[in-house]
Amino acid sequence: xxxxxxxxxxxxxxxxxxxxxxxxxxxxxxxxxxxxxxxxxxxxxxxxxxxxxxxxxxxxxxxxxxxxxxxxxxxxxxxxxxxxxxxxxxxxxxxxxxxxxxxxxxxxxxxxxxxxxxxxxxxxxxxxxxxxxxxxxxxxxxxxxxxxxxxxxxxxxxxxxxxxxxxxxxxxxxxxxxxxxxxxxxxxxxxxxxxxxxxxxxxxxxxxxxxxxxxxxxxxxxxxxxxxxxxxxxxxxxxxxxxxxxxxxxxxxxxxxxxxxxxxxxxxxxxxxxxxxxxxxxxxxxxxxxxxxxxxxxxxxxxxxxxxxxxxxxxxxxxxxxxxxxxxxxxxxxxxxxxxxxxxxxxxxxxxxxxxxxxxxxxxxxxxxxxxxxxxxxxxxxxxxxxxxxxxxxxxxxxxxxxxxxxxxxxxxxx
Amino acid sequence: xxxxxxxxxxxxxxxxxxxxxxxxxxxxxxxxxxxxxxxxxxxxxxxxxxxxxxxxxxxxxxxxxxxxxxxxxxxxxxxxxxxxxxxxxxxxxxxxxxxxxxxxxxxxxxxxxxxxxxxxxxxxxxxxxxxxxxxxxxxxxxxxxxxxxxxxxxxxxxxxxxxxxxxxxxxxxxxxxxxxxxxxxxxxxxxxxxxxxxxxxxxxxxxxxxxxxxxxxxxxxxxxxxxxxxxxxxxxxxxxxxxxxxxxxxxxxxxxxxxxxxxxxxxxxxxxxxxxxxxxxxxxxxxxxxxxxxxxxxxxxxxxxxxxxxxxxxxxxxxxxxxxxxxxxxxxxxxxxxxxxxxxxxxxxxxxxxxxxxxxxxxxxxxxxxxxxxxxxxxxxxxxxxxxxxxxxxxxxxxxxxxxxxxxxxxxxxx
Numbered sequence: 001x002x003x004x005x006x007x008x009x010x011x012x013x014x015x016x017x018x019x020x021x022x023x024x025x026x027x028x029x030x031x032x033x034x035x036x037x038x039x040x041x042x043x044x045x046x047x048x049x050x051x052x053x054x055x056x057x058x059x060x061x062x063x064x065x066x067x068x069x070x071x072x073x074x075x076x077x078x079x080x081x082x083x084x085x086x087x088x089x090x091x092x093x094x095x096x097x098x099x100x101x102x103x104x105x106x107x108x109x110x111x112x113x114x115x116x117x118x119x120x121x122x123x124x125x126x127x128x129x130x131x132x133x134x135x136x137x138x139x140x141x142x143x144x145x146x147x148x149x150x151x152x153x154x155x156x157x158x159x160x161x162x163x164x165x166x167x168x169x170x171x172x173x174x175x176x177x178x179x180x181x182x183x184x185x186x187x188x189x190x191x192x193x194x195x196x197x198x199x200x201x202x203x204x205x206x207x208x209x210x211x212x213x214x215x216x217x218x219x220x221x222x223x224x225x226x227x228x229x230x231x232x233x234x235x236x237x238x239x240x241x242x243x244x245x246x247x248x249x250x251x252x253x254x255x256x257x258x259x260x261x262x263x264x265x266x267x268x269x270x271x272x273x274x275x276x277x278x279x280x281x282x283x284x285x286x287x288x289x290x291x292x293x294x295x296x297x298x299x300x301x302x303x304x305x306x307x308x309x310x311x312x313x314x315x316x317x318x319x320x321x322x323x324x325x326x327x328x329x330x331x332x333x334x335x336x337x338x339x340x341x342x343x344x345x346x347x348x349x350x351x352x353x354x355x356x357x358x359x360x361x362x363x364x365x366x367x368x369x370x371x372x373x374x375x376x377x378x379x380x381x382x383x384x385x386x387x388x389x390x391x392x393x394x395x396x397x398x399x400x401x402x403x404x405x406x407x408x409x410x411x412x413x414x415x
Numbered sequence: 416x417x418x419x420x421x422x423x424x425x426x427x428x429x430x431x432x433x434x435x436x437x438x439x440x441x442x443x444x445x446x447x448x449x450x451x452x453x454x455x456x457x458x459x460x461x462x463x464x465x466x467x468x469x470x471x472x473x474x475x476x477x478x479x480x481x482x483x484x485x486x487x488x489x490x491x492x493x494x495x496x497x498x499x500x501x502x503x504x505x506x507x508x509x510x511x512x513x514x515x516x517x518x519x520x521x522x523x524x525x526x527x528x529x530x531x532x533x534x535x536x537x538x539x540x541x542x543x544x545x546x547x548x549x550x551x552x553x554x555x556x557x558x559x560x561x562x563x564x565x566x567x568x569x570x571x572x573x574x575x576x577x578x579x580x581x582x583x584x585x586x587x588x589x590x591x592x593x594x595x596x597x598x599x600x601x602x603x604x605x606x607x608x609x610x611x612x613x614x615x616x617x618x619x620x621x622x623x624x625x626x627x628x629x630x631x632x633x634x635x636x637x638x639x640x641x642x643x644x645x646x647x648x649x650x651x652x653x654x655x656x657x658x659x660x661x662x663x664x665x666x667x668x669x670x671x672x673x674x675x676x677x678x679x680x681x682x683x684x685x686x687x688x689x690x691x692x693x694x695x696x697x698x699x700x701x702x703x704x705x706x707x708x709x710x711x712x713x714x715x716x717x718x719x720x721x722x723x724x725x726x727x728x729x730x731x732x733x734x735x736x737x738x739x740x741x742x743x744x745x746x747x748x749x750x751x752x753x754x755x756x757x758x759x760x761x762x763x764x765x766x767x768x769x770x771x772x773x774x775x776x777x778x779x780x781x782x783x784x785x786x787x788x789x790x791x792x793x794x795x796x797x798x799x800x801x802x803x804x805x806x807x808x809x810x811x812x813x814x815x816x817x818x819x820x821x822x823x824x825x826x827x828x829x830x
Contacts, residue, residue, distance in 0.1 A: 038823070055473065056826060057470040057824050058470065060824045062823045062824070064603070065602060146491070146492075147491060187480060189489045190489075387810075408477045408480065409477070
């Protein structure tokens, strides 16, 4: 009887939740996947929506479309508010869901390290709405500069600060450099977009601190080639309408983007398990939480030991965790005990701009054109949906041939 | 001396304004094109963004990119607030612009015939933001129905009313019929999207009243084929959260879309010229306004006699008017008198759905597949930008082969 099959609830349709659902295809369970958005988002390319290279639908696909052939899944558009582990139910903004097994994959959002007042001046990049906000701010800065007569104000409008030198910060800064120097080169009459300043700030001593020092150097050189100024070892003490404060000095910037901190979804709190400083739930080796072998936490929301450190918050790790949690549920259904998760590090890739990237694959390191090609191929390959792959390839080919960006549309906010 | 060349100000970067600017290429003038948005919008395909078939950037291109090689044009992102014809200047939200010649092409928006309170319950379709709002409402209605247990409420959520049987109403209703019956057919578990009701309402006796009666009949049959119910001769007396009121009865509908009335931009008022009931400025035969041969009004904002009636508010008419105003400015620069405008009616095309359309080209009438192919070819041809043409062709081919719509993304509003 289908009605008596165990109920699996998955919270979140990101990489971890989606791949968990897929891994349960054909399993004798009923699955409900809950997400507050109707789409799975290919986050590694979100910065390209923010920098007007791609349209939002290119990197998003409806979760229910992805899973429509998997008959044991029901998709529900709702926001999970709280988890009642004792009562085995998830409280939603509309109603509740009872579960036998739960996979929590609610992800992470940006964190301003306790300075939420910085958010309005320095948007972060986690959702499509964030990306369109950043796109709007960047394009409007050039528009305003074109008709600003005060030279000091014009310079301020043409100064872009990116806080955070990890992969997202590097990608955003590189793309801003290209926009100013290539894409917009001939579009304005009164200002020269090429005179725009793009400044990348980081508290640590080098960009891409998770990479080997040699690759950080390569990344720095490639960014500088695009005109990006790199300020490392800088501690941001404030962000407001004027720009970025660093101790006693201030960097006046009309546009500030935040790519520095990440905070796990607050949903983890209701689980009662220990959390790390970033709000990630510290899970057991099998990805379940202490005392609740039926509850798994996966993806960016989970803190999982890996050697000396922790499994990084990247898409391949989320996919592996989602699949592993699903495998452990299947084992439990057969009366078998769960297995510990082992992260397979396939390497790291960060792109900087046209023909510019760095890659670290085990002991192999690449930079420049070959790393960039590697990045392109991997990202096209993992994009969900054949049409999206075609569309993104078309946009990239077009951008490569013309230096143009096809989505330079300011979408206004509704009043 | 370039600085002494006459100043032409163009208000609006729609079809009329953009083609006026292009027609002044190489003319001994300085041109400033003002628009409150950064993009030209290919409005004939806007309903496809609303119905999730296309992404917004597919049908929009930055005005400054389109005109970047035309060195006598400056593009300014600003909103025109008032025109001072005596002082020959345009007052903007930021600053003002003096002119020697003025082309007013600020377009039209939807009109609720004095019932602005209907707007929140029945969005119209004029901007990208409108289109994304409609897309959100339509997709959310199915999402909510999937988890609604009250059958009456579920039926209400699955009822879509389109008010207005002109080309936009017909296109929206046809697309909604296809979405329910084909695109979403297998995506839901609890509801059958195919049971959705799509109702097209119009006060006149037939749909597409501007077309010959035979083509209206063909359009009606093609719509009914897609499951659309057509209620003609119906007078809408109210729209609220419950649905559409028509006299004493009420049509309960969770989603109501407005495609009925159009009102010219209020900017026309400050010109001091006579206006018709829809706020369009009644222009002289040469498209200038009485007493001001240096001020032209073109596009949807102009009321221009054509035979017994008026030039219709369609893209080809706007293009022709924009070019004509530009030609009259060039004549004035040479000391020649202006020439009257003559509208060349190239015909009308309205699409209903896959392989369904009607076309009226002079005495020739087409419907079905051949009209649809005609519609496709004309719309691809007039789309601005080679990349956009490629992208739209890819999306259409994809939709044709799979019945899918590639932009089924609910973009949330920012809080």
